[in-house]
Structure formats: structure tokens, C-alpha cells
Amino acid sequence: DARVTQTPRHKVTEMGQEVTMRCQPILGHNTVFWYRQTMMQGLELLAYFRNRAPLDDSGMPKDRFSAEMPDATLATLKIQPSEPRDSAVYFCASGLVIFRGAESSEQYFGPGTRLTVT
Amino acid sequence: GEDVEQSLFLSVREGDSSVINCTYTDSSSTYLYWYKQEPGAGLQLLTYIFSNMDMKQDQRLTVLLNKKDKHLSLRIADTQTGDSAIYFCAETPDSWGKLQFGAGTQVVVTP
Numbered sequence: 001d002a003r004v005t006q007t008p009r010h011k012v013t014e015m016g017q018e019v020t021m022r023c024q025p026i027l028g029h030n031t032v033f034w035y036r037q038t039m040m041q042g043l044e045l046l047a048y049f050r051n052r053a054p055l056d057d058s059g060m061p062k063d064r065f066s067a068e069m070p071d072a073t074l075a076t077l078k079i080q081p082s083e084p085r086d087s088a089v090y091f092c093a094s095g096l097v098i099f100r101g102a103e104s105s106e107q108y109f110g111p112g113t114r115l116t117v118t
Numbered sequence: 119g120e121d122v123e124q125s126l127f128l129s130v131r132e133g134d135s136s137v138i139n140c141t142y143t144d145s146s147s148t149y150l151y152w153y154k155q156e157p158g159a160g161l162q163l164l165t166y167i168f169s170n171m172d173m174k175q176d177q178r179l180t181v182l183l184n185k186k187d188k189h190l191s192l193r194i195a196d197t198q199t200g201d202s203a204i205y206f207c208a209e210t211p212d213s214w215g216k217l218q219f220g221a222g223t224q225v226v227v228t229p
Contacts, residue, residue, distance in 0.1 A: 108163065
């Protein structure tokens with residue numbers, strides 16, 4: 001049963017510390033998305049990749065957030081330095097897009113990383 | 119941004135039908151989606167409809183699409199307590215797989 005995995009599931013850290021969240025997309029998927037979910041803002045798209053190349057990271061605060069895909073089996077989202085307003089659940093999702101505009105955009109979500117910054 | 123709009127809350131009695139409504143803005147969306155999120159979990163794809171269809175049925179789920187009004191609805195027949203969750207509709211604003219989600223509708227099923 002293929003699924004997206006995320007680590008850690010929970011993270012509590014102090015303001016100013018670096019946080020790294022990891023995601024393993026479903027094998028064979030070529031698009032990876034990072035979302036942040038809060039009660040106030042709902043679900044926000046932070047960044048997404050296709051074939052490991054960043055397509056759009058305009059949703060991400062550039063001064064402290066960075067997203068990378070070192071290889072096809074790993075996506076990372078880093079926050080440095082972290083702030084209390086970064087407290088949220090961070091989701092990774094993956095999907096398979098074959099032909100631009102011709103395929104459905106089904107995304108499969110991981111269980112999320114619940115981040116608390118004190 | 120709220121390009122996709124949904125009502126925030128729906129209460130329904132067990133056994134009744136639920137209807138969740140959504141309006142979207144991007145008329146070029148190829149597919150429109152419904153996702154379900156249970157407490158403490160990620161979003162789970164429920165169903166989707168291609169933009170040239172006006173209805174899709176999948177067991178207890180029926181999706182209706184009115185392209186003229188940019189209105190999407192999800193009907194759940196014989197609603198069960200396990201259907202209590204947040205339901206998100208989503209459109210496809212670009213061709214690279216990006217989704218634009220609504221704020222979600224919290225569905226509470228009462229016995």
C-alpha cells in the first residue's frame with residue numbers, strides 16, 4: 001500500500017532553532033507539494049516541485065524557509081530560525097503529472113508534521 | 119486566497135443525505151476535487167470530476183458540476199458517523215498539478 005511518509009510526526013522546539021521536516025513521496029510520483037495548515041489561514045501551498053525542480057515557492061517566506069529535493073525519494077522543508085507564528089501542521093503531498101494539462105492532479109497526502117514553536 | 123468558497127459548517131443526522139456546496143473561480147480547471155480530512159490526519163482524495171461532465175456517482179457519493187455557475191457539490195447518501203470530517207473542494211488553477219483548496223466544510227453527523 002503506497003503512501004507518503006513524513007517525519008517527524010510531532011516537533012516541539014524553541015524560537016530561534018532550526019527545524020527540518022522530511023517527506024518521502026510515493027515511488028514513481030514526479031510532483032511534490034508542501035502545505036501548511038492553521039486554523040486561521042486554512043491550507044496554504046508553500047512550494048511544489050516537479051521532477052525535483054522547484055516550480056513555485058511563492059507561498060513560502062523566503063527569509064527563513066527553504067525547500068529542497070536532494071533526490072527523488074526525499075523532500076525537505078527547513079525553517080531557520082523558527083518563530084512561534086510558524087506553529088502549524090505541515091503536509092507533504094505527492095502526485096503524478098504526465099502531460100501538462102492532460103492528466104488529473106490527484107495528490108496523495110502524508111500524515112503531517114505538527115510543529116509547535118515556543 | 120479564497121478563490122474557492124465553501125460554507126464552513128454542516129450538521130446532519132445519521133441516515134440523512136448531506137450536501138456540501140462549493141463555488142470556484144477558474145473556468146479553465148480541468149478537474150475538480152473533493153478531499154476528506156479526519157481529525158489528526160492528512161487529506162484523503164474522495165473523488166474528482168472531469169470538467170466536461172456534469173455528474174459523477176461513486177457508491178454513496180454523488181458529485182454535481184454546474185460549469186456555467188462554477189458550482190460544485192458533493193452529496194453523501196445515508197450519512198454515517200464515520201463521515202464526520204472536514205471536506206475540501208479544490209480546483210486546478212494551472213496545468214502542473216497545483217490545487218487551490220477551499221477553506222473546508224466541517225460536517226458533523228449526529229445520531
